[in-house]
Amino acid sequence: MEKRIGKESRRPTWVGLMLLLAVLCLRAGLWPAQPNPQNFNPVSFRLKNGLTVIVVEDSSLPVITAVMAYGVGSVNDPEGKDGLAYLMQNLMFQGSENVGPLQHLNYVQNVGGELNAATTFDKTFFYETVPSNQLGLVLWLEADRLHFLRVTEAILAREKENLVRNEDKRYLQEPFSRYFFLIDQILYPDFRYGHSLTGSAESIRSISLEDVLRFYRKYYVPNNAVLCLSGDLKLARARELVARYFETIPRGEEAEPYPQPEFIPSLSARDQVMVDPMVSSPALQFGIRLDNLRPEDGLVLRLMEQILVQGGTSRLVGRLVKKERLALFLNGGLEERGQFQSLKIFLLANTQVMVERARKVLADELNRLKTEMIPEREFIKAKNIYKFNYLNQITGNNLSRALALADLYLKEGRVPDVVGELSRLEKLTPYAILALARRQIREEKFCFLTILPRY
Amino acid sequence: MKDCSYNFRRQLFGALLIFCLLVPSLKSQEKFRRTPPYPEPLPPLVLAPVSSEVMGSGMKLLVVSRNNNRLFNLQVVIQAGESDSPAELPGLATATARLMLRGTASVNPAEVEERLAFLGIEYSIEVQADFTVFSFSFLQENLEPALGLISLFFVEPSFPALELAAVKRELYYQLLSRNRDPENAGYDFFLKRIFASSGYNPGVLEAEAIKNISVRDVALFHQRFLRPNNSLVVFNGQISLEEARSQAGRHFRRWVPRPVERPSIQKLENREFNQVCFLDVPGPEVAIIAGNLTAPISSPDYHSLLVLNHLLGGTTGSRLFLQLRELKGLAFYAFSELSFFRGNGLYWVRAKTSPPAIGEALAAINQTTRSLAEERVGPEELERAKTYLMGNLPLQLQSPEALSKRIGLLELFQLPPDFWTRYSQNIMPVNADSVQEVARKYLASKPLVVIAAEAATTLDYLREFDKIDVYNRKGQFQGVFQKGVLKYENR
Numbered sequence: 001m002e003k004r005i006g007k008e009s010r011r012p013t014w015v016g017l018m019l020l021l022a023v024l025c026l027r028a029g030l031w032p033a034q035p036n037p038q039n040f041n042p043v044s045f046r047l048k049n050g051l052t053v054i055v056v057e058d059s060s061l062p063v064i065t066a067v068m069a070y071g072v073g074s075v076n077d078p079e080g081k082d083g084l085a086y087l088m089q090n091l092m093f094q095g096s097e098n099v100g101p102l103q104h105l106n107y108v109q110n111v112g113g114e115l116n117a118a119t120t121f122d123k124t125f126f127y128e129t130v131p132s133n134q135l136g137l138v139l140w141l142e143a144d145r146l147h148f149l150r151v152t153e154a155i156l157a158r159e160k161e162n163l164v165r166n167e168d169k170r171y172l173q174e175p176f177s178r179y180f181f182l183i184d185q186i187l188y189p190d191f192r193y194g195h196s197l198t199g200s201a202e203s204i205r206s207i208s209l210e211d212v213l214r215f216y217r218k219y220y221v222p223n224n225a226v227l228c229l230s231g232d233l234k235l236a237r238a239r240e241l242v243a244r245y246f247e248t249i250p251r252g253e254e255a256e257p258y259p260q261p262e263f264i265p266s267l268s269a270r271d272q273v274m275v276d277p278m279v280s281s282p283a284l285q286f287g288i289r290l291d292n293l294r295p296e297d298g299l300v301l302r303l304m305e306q307i308l309v310q311g312g313t314s315r316l317v318g319r320l321v322k323k324e325r326l327a328l329f330l331n332g333g334l335e336e337r338g339q340f341q342s343l344k345i346f347l348l349a350n351t352q353v354m355v356e357r358a359r360k361v362l363a364d365e366l367n368r369l370k371t372e373m374i375p376e377r378e379f380i381k382a383k384n385i386y387k388f389n390y391l392n393q394i395t396g397n398n399l400s401r402a403l404a405l406a407d408l409y410l411k412e413g414r415v416p417d418v419v420g421e422l423s424r425l426e427k428l429t430p431y432a433i434l435a436l437a438r439r440q441i442r443e444e445k446f447c448f449l450t451i452l453p454r455y
Numbered sequence: 456m457k458d459c460s461y462n463f464r465r466q467l468f469g470a471l472l473i474f475c476l477l478v479p480s481l482k483s484q485e486k487f488r489r490t491p492p493y494p495e496p497l498p499p500l501v502l503a504p505v506s507s508e509v510m511g512s513g514m515k516l517l518v519v520s521r522n523n524n525r526l527f528n529l530q531v532v533i534q535a536g537e538s539d540s541p542a543e544l545p546g547l548a549t550a551t552a553r554l555m556l557r558g559t560a561s562v563n564p565a566e567v568e569e570r571l572a573f574l575g576i577e578y579s580i581e582v583q584a585d586f587t588v589f590s591f592s593f594l595q596e597n598l599e600p601a602l603g604l605i606s607l608f609f610v611e612p613s614f615p616a617l618e619l620a621a622v623k624r625e626l627y628y629q630l631l632s633r634n635r636d637p638e639n640a641g642y643d644f645f646l647k648r649i650f651a652s653s654g655y656n657p658g659v660l661e662a663e664a665i666k667n668i669s670v671r672d673v674a675l676f677h678q679r680f681l682r683p684n685n686s687l688v689v690f691n692g693q694i695s696l697e698e699a700r701s702q703a704g705r706h707f708r709r710w711v712p713r714p715v716e717r718p719s720i721q722k723l724e725n726r727e728f729n730q731v732c733f734l735d736v737p738g739p740e741v742a743i744i745a746g747n748l749t750a751p752i753s754s755p756d757y758h759s760l761l762v763l764n765h766l767l768g769g770t771t772g773s774r775l776f777l778q779l780r781e782l783k784g785l786a787f788y789a790f791s792e793l794s795f796f797r798g799n800g801l802y803w804v805r806a807k808t809s810p811p812a813i814g815e816a817l818a819a820i821n822q823t824t825r826s827l828a829e830e831r832v833g834p835e836e837l838e839r840a841k842t843y844l845m846g847n848l849p850l851q852l853q854s855p856e857a858l859s860k861r862i863g864l865l866e867l868f869q870l871p872p873d874f875w876t877r878y879s880q881n882i883m884p885v886n887a888d889s890v891q892e893v894a895r896k897y898l899a900s901k902p903l904v905v906i907a908a909e910a911a912t913t914l915d916y917l918r919e920f921d922k923i924d925v926y927n928r929k930g931q932f933q934g935v936f937q938k939g940v941l942k943y944e945n946r
Contacts, residue, residue: 111846385572
């Protein structure tokens with residue numbers, strides 16, 4: 001009898017202990033509700049100088065990627081100096097105190113590595129993928145150009161001319177490219193938000209060495225950067241090497257508050273027609289700026305984008321290109337600029353009449369999002385595609401993963417919670433799109449830019 | 456004494472002050488920053504385990520087991536490509552492959568597209584001269600329905616005439632666009648010339664011939680080559696050989712084997728080409744393509760050839776780029792490549808230049824190419840090339856799609872299973888002698904040269920050449936350009 005009572009009295013204690021352990025583990029993030037995808041265990045830490053470091057260990061191949069991302073982009077171009085952020089990206093390859101001009105490329109290439117860089121509206125990324133025994137090399141290279149960049153008048157003049165030449169070439173080869181910037185100017189009537197990332201010949205030529213050095217000293221500082229390392233490395237060794245190359249680089253001045261646009265959030269409809277002898281077919285650029293977005297809107301917007309414009313079975317491609325054959329080609333998507341996002345669509349048609357009819361269909365499809373609930377199957381399809389793309393980005397290869405991590409950190413100051421993101425996705429219903437569309441899609445915000453050839 | 460001590464203190468204070476002021480700049484010149492760090496040892500390349508089995512239908516299964524991965528890649532590799540298209544119907548293999556994903560006997564084309572999207576399947580079709588790869592990536596959780604759909608493309612194809620017309624139209628415009636680039640047009644022409652009268656069709660597509668492809672041609676090509684006994688299926692994800700066997704057995708059960716005959720390939724020898732061809736391609740750019748036959752990928756020369764190619768023109772740090780662009784300013788770029796075909800291989804140099812620089816650029820290409828046969832390469836340059844090759848291979852295996860393809864290539868080219876994992880061990884022993892030996896074997900003889908540019912604006916700059924065979928933009932022979940005069944000929 002005593003024995004039985006004893007057993008009964010002990011059982012709840014044991015179960016309780018297990019439960020407590022489980023809760024503690026869950027709270028500590030040690031026991032995720034679903035297993036994390038393979039090769040995704042990000043750890044982040046910050047150096048005294050403010051440099052944030054994110055490390056993901058993945059030993060599946062002897063390869064590592066380093067992404068050095070700075071919180072600076074075209075939004076930080078001073079007025080009249082359009083293209084400075086992009087020019088700065090190019091100058092970062094032109095040599096530093098201990099690395100000769102273009103030697104950065106040679107150092108990486110000589111060990112079999114690959115590298116590149118990209119500038120966006122508010123971020124600049126530099127990245128290298130190398131054999132994993134070369135982690136020290138890429139950290140040495142990135143640290144050297146972070147603090148010891150060398151720019152001379154001669155280097156600057158050459159790079160400026162390269163940019164101007166490339167810009168002219170781009171326009172000759174892709175005459176529609178200039179309209180991608182024009183629609184931005186319409187959507188964001190504010191220099192910082194709406195100007196062209198690559199700048200104009202005039203603005204690039206007006207950039208002085210002093211402008212460059214001021215920009216570099218202000219934004220290329222550890223406290224405005226994130227270093228993301230992903231691949232076959234050990235956290236302890238990564239910490240040691242990062243400390244060696246970056247710890248003594250002094251903190252820079254604190255980043256100024258994110259530049260706010262001068263325009264008022266509401267935007268009245270705009271409709272412009274341009275005639276260009278360089279283009280061969282009529283085309284339409286459409287844009288709508290989305291403002292007052294809530295943090296939870298991001299995921300819903302991505303699903304809406306998927307349903308509307310991504311892939312051959314999306315609504316706009318299905319109707320405009322395949323069914324009604326009003327467009328020869330159509331693409332588009334969401335673009336983020338600070339607190340705003342915009343949905344931009346570009347289409348090519350055979351005739352001006354087709355462009356006009358396509359405009360109506362486009363408006364009709366956007367308005368339909370506000371009035372009709374997305375059918376369940378179409379919604380699941382969008383979720384499946386989103387989930388595949390998301391997991392592919394996070395687990396596909398070291399570069400896509402490191403870029404995604406650095407981007408998210410600069411934007412939201414956090415590393416991705418894959419389980420949480422997929423769980424939020426699971427819980428979404430078609431109603432979320434309907435509600436968002438009702439808040440954001442209004443015809444008075446539609447902007448159209450029609451481009452006509454001169455026959 | 457007191458004064459002295461005071462002065463000493465002042466001096467000491469001054470020195471300390473200067474030292475303190477200098478500290479930040481001294482820090483910025485820390486010794487370890489002056490030179491790149493010495494690399495740690497390169498870890499060995501270990502790939503996910505691969506198991507294989509031949510099914511009753513003759514279809515070969517290759518299973519790459521990667522645990523705890525939520526994405527799956529499935530590749531169906533067919534041992535037939537554009538070289539198997541009849542000579543009068545170039546493009547048939549490509550049209551057939553594209554048409555297979557545009558409807559099956561039980562699922563109409565729109566429904567196929569919808570189902571592919573619904574399951575979040577990302578796919579690509581690659582048709583090479585000797586093989587075709589269908590690659591499908593999707594969520595692991597969708598394996599069963601994805602396989603159900605994908606297998607229909609092979610098991611019960613239908614070839615709707617409307618869809619064939621769309622495929623042909625798409626292909627036609629893609630080819631027109633491709634051939635506007637003188638480098639692409641020049642390379643295609645080079646391939647045709649180098650394999651001319653060999654009996655081997657290197658699989659060059661022709662825009663004008665696309666319209667001749669009929670539904671019957673496609674059906675026959677499919678019946679002849681797209682057979683399970685002529686295929687490899689690579690399962691890459693969370694799956695065992697047993698599961699893959701069961702899945703493949705269930706979904707590909709109705710795929711009927713038939714005997715597949717492919718003509719045997721003649722091994723072609725590297726030879727002297729005393730020919731410079733000019734291909735008329737409109738536009739301001741000039742492309743030079745120059746090359747010769749080498750050896751197949753399975754040859755013992757393969758790893759030495761890789762090193763040789765890297766030295767010649769593998770990257771922007773290689774000899775061609777440095778000579779032609781950086782030192783002499785003769786070209787916008789200059790690289791070299793290796794291409795491998797069933798039973799054969801070739802190297803080719805590609806350079807983009809301007810009309811006035813063609814002569815000098817070609818002389819520099821020849822000189823740079825010959826120098827590797829004539830002189831032993833220095834130890835530093837050799838080590839750099841080997842380090843690049845050994846370091847770069849793992850980068851090329853990062854995506855599941857790339858890994859599946861490399862695994863499939865082992866079977867296609869009958870290479871040993873450890874070919875990729877032993878890659879570094881095979882590169883390591885390549886030395887200056889073996890590089891010079893393959894250079895003498897393959898680079899010493901005169902290459903076939905193709906200059907692709909606009910005839911009207913370029914020929915005038917080529918007066919110095921002894922003789923140039925001129926071809927029009929369709930690749931038809933026009934005449935001989937000699938001493939500044941183009942003599943038209945009817946051949």
